[in-house]
Amino acid sequence: MTQAPDIVIIGSGIGGATIAAGLAGSGARITILERGERLPDTPEARSYRSIFVDGHFRPKETWRETDGTEFNPGNFYYVGGNSKLFGAVLLRYRSQDFTEMQHLGGVSPAWPFPYEELEPWYGKAEHLFEARGRLGEDPTEPVHSTPYPHAAVPDEPVIARVRAELKAQGLHPATLPLGVDIDAWLGGGRTPWDGFPNTGKGKKDAETASLEVALKDPNIELVTSAHVDTLEAGRDGRIEAIHYTHRGERKRLVAKLVILSAGAINSAAILLRSGEGKGLANRSDQVGRNFMNHNCSAMLAINPFKRNDSIYQKTLMVNDYYLSGGRDNLPLGNVQLLGKINSDILRANAPRYAPRFALDFMAGHAVDWYMMTEDLPNPESRIMVDGKGIIMQWRRSNMEALSGLENKMREHFKAAGYPVVLSQAFDKRTPSHQCGTVCMGLDPATSVLDPWCRAWDHSNLYVVDGGFLPTSAAVNPALTIAAQALRVADHLVKTGLSS
Template sequence: MLIRYRKEDFSAMEHFGGVSPAWPFSYEEFEPWYSQAEQLFRVRGALGEDPTEPFHSIPYAFKPVPDEAPIARARAELKGLGLHPASLPLGVDIDTWLREGRTGWDAFPNTGQGKMDAQTAPLAAALKDGNIRLETGCHVEYLEAAPDGKNIAAIHYRQNGEAKKVSPKLVILSAGAVNSAVILLRSPSSDGKGLANRSDQVGRNFMNHNSSAMLAIDPRRRNDAVYQKTLMLNDYYLTDGKGGKPLGNVQLLGKIDGNMLKANVKTMPKFALDYMAGHAVDWYLMCEDLPDPESRIMVDGKDIVMQWRRSNMQSLDGLTKVMRENFRACGYPIVLSRPFDKRTPSHQCGTVKMGDDPATSPLDPFCRAFDHQNLFVVDASFLPNSAAVNPALSIAAQALRVADHIRKVELAA
């Protein structure tokens, strides 16, 4: 799911739970990098279907993955309510995907090269360069600052259990929103707060989308779609549909089966769950979680402590209510929903945020640490807000933007 943040997400936006902060630059400045990322990941999509879709300087290079019959019917039903269902932008070669195995579930690496993920798209291309070497079996333990603290002098890691260190010219930390913060917090520093943490914001502002699964079930109609994840709805992204505050994004899940339901509803007979799954269209409701300094990742010895303070739950409640009404109006007599809790990671981000002020942000707008000239942190941790769409494309676009900056400025010096 490679969806752009909406233009409005780059500005401060008021939500039921508070204000989502602005980015340190505009959508217009960032847009070319979105286009490059879409080309790199061979994104399939369509313009003109979604009224919230921001300006694209380059159209999608590939047509969207087509709806299978049950999903085409759901699209038509939602249109009949005056809504604007749109094709979900996907980085997937659907023919290769289905040739390798007729599965609709997308939450796993696809070794048949059907899924355009970090390995099959940018990493595979990068490894063709003789100047790049990938070290495997490694676990980074901490970074070591130079005596004056202005640079990172070494990366300490274990490779297959053996302690090693390397001292590169530039250090680019991309361990994810949890582990990038953990590595910085565990790194020795003169003040004991870890590295890149003059602002005391490393590990703080942890965000994780407020989300629910929703099953729209019609016992009279079987859903035999294999890859159903081709549709999204953003009619409630910028308002609640009545001119009020934003709710969020709705998109299809990969096809759920009885085994998945059994893991969460252990007391119901398997045959009943199989029947339910076979007659359901499975949706994912996603709402913005707002940054809070007390929502944070911490370390306690060898343990990682996640103190997640959920926010803006009124948006998820509102989106759940309105979509339940919509699906019933579409002819689904049974609509079930279940929110995800902290056991289900939903796009964790925000723990080493970028900004313009070193007093309040660890990173500058090019993801360089204010405290260490040769340290960049480029993963979901840099995001100043979570928006209400999948963040993967925004992370990839920023990575391309940062790489261009490093090539033109840092390596040219």
């Protein structure tokens, strides 16, 4: 692109790539700055050991806790962002998630608009990501004005049996909506996709769905290895330039409109580093605050007399306790299958002395589940910066809901014929559902963004990634981020891309 762009999008994850797809055909000259490169197709991409034991795809960086303890975060820096390794679950927030709701650990605030406002764009996002699903099974399913564009990914035989076992317990197991072409995925290797990097067309992620659409527009270009450091604002409050490092060279780029989509943690860090270290978009003192990341655990339901020979497994969810079931009948959360584990994954989390044959037996006889409950916004749960370093002060909330959900499902699994049920919580190394940090709202004194994701303090700055989410709900956030990205793109087009 020889002329200066009209719009710069920082990041090519779900938010950045999808708003680019929504802006395709608008006539605007758009540059997408992505700090990573395209993920190469190598043998490690289908290796359990490389991914889960050796950490081959994890970033070469460390973040810190407030006490100085360092850890390697589960952020992935490739074209497509974290979605390159996501589970491709395309769940909508439930309609109640947009309202104020009491939880065991406190109150989840209302969104600045209801579910019905976002519903049409949910349907558009499902078509963009070629969602495969089935309506009518889940008692918490919100209204859909459009059907899923493709039939559901089929249950494998063992999972069909599990579905029947859970129904016999009085539960309502429902089909997970997924962005996976199962034949194409298995054609690249007979592995799960959950946690495995997508190097082909089998999984619809930010690169293979949204970015592929966006880059068909000759006015949209992608620049890789472009690590954005700070934004520069003028005296009038408008963002004047983006400062970034491209293959070791410091550069400055000017655009009329800036869309920050680096992910909830990195977008907040960029804003906090900007303004000569004083921060930008932070008149409310809310940038970096209200960090949420879901409370999650893995649960293995083991029947030592029945093998689980599933390859991918991840086609079921249970939402019977999503809106109720806890103390005083308060909400607990979502239950869904994990991708099929093997002994290498167990080895990465087991004591060193655990014998291999025991891990093989356990993995071969387990049905592997993912418990997910809502993490509530808390101003003291926050992302901070120290120079270029990122400091995470994650104040988990609502943990009673996670233990309550585990107890409920442990009883159901045992009653269904799985006498051994083990669980282990996920820790801060896996901030894959990161949200909050630059929340949208109706009041500039208490929020960073307006309901269109525009910064209250800077008329030409938008933040479109998980950071805008006012609540985490208890479902995977990807589809909600994509739906809002398409909504914001339509708004920008209708308003003539005005800032």
